[in-house]
Amino acid sequence: WIDTDPRDTTRKVFTVAQGGFTLPEKTYYLEDSAIMQQHRDTLVKIVSRFHQLLGYPAAESDKRAKAVLEFETKLASITVDKEDARQDHGTPAEWSEFEELAPFWPWKEWLSRLASCSEPPDASAKACKHDHHKVLEVGETGKTPLYMMNKAFFPKLNALLEETEMDTFKAVLGWKVMRNAALYMSSKFIDLMVEFNADLYGVSEKNPRDRKCYYAVQSGTPWPMAKLYVDQIFHQENREAALEMLGN
Secondary structure (H helix, E strand, C coil), rough: CCCCCCCCCCCCCEEECCCCCCCCCCCHHCCCCCCHHHHHHHHHHHHHHHHHCCCHHHHHHHHHHHHHHHHHHHHHHCCHHHHHHHHHHCCEEHHHHHHHHCCCHHHHHHHHHCCCCCCCCCCCCCCCCCCCHHCCCCCCCCCCCCCECCHHHHHHHHHHHHHCCCCHHHHHHHHHHHHHHHHHHHHHCCCCHHHHHHHCCCCCCCCCCEEEHHHHHHHHHHHHHHHHHHHHCCHHHHHHHHHHHHHC
16 A cells, blocks of 8 residues: 555555454354354464463463453444445545544554654564655645545444553454464464464465465565566466556
8 A cells, every 4th residue: 555666656545444353254253153152262262372372371361362352352343244344445534534533542643653663672673774754644635545444433443442451452462463473483373373274264284385485475575576477477478468458
């Protein structure tokens, strides 16, 4: 959504929408069936074991895992149904509208933190060299447009945030960091994700290393990777046909 490559002339927008689930969608939290209860139980078990691998006592790990499920269940109860959400492609908005609908969240400070090239908390080397000014300018006239999706969600989110204890916030955000970092950690963490995915999707094997490397590169540098593919592998006649279709 942010134009970081001057050769890329596609239009970018910054969209804020509902989300935040670990399980695939809201029915996994709200449906009263044996299979959905199994998925919820597995989520609590996996989150707890993640914490234990990081050194938290078992009782504290269980407490944090239950807090994650409780918060995400409340979040599921206020989200717009997927049928309606699917038809919502977003509308232009200003930050003042977000501040009016959900004043609890510090939107401008949040944007500033997103744009900042900050020091890593463990004193390791920075992954950036400068602040991301285009992020900070989102929503300003002539800059990257700001869009809002699922408008009805934000006042309900505000009420949920107001009633949530700080310890729950820490548990939820900590779990998100763990889950996103799991594939880059030791085999014990990866094994937990395999176990979790086996429950949800029936996938019970680790990806081979070359496949993991492929997806890591594809996720981190999609445009340069796509250019290499087009330049070196994409059949020339098919490429010309694709360009013709795009032109039409």
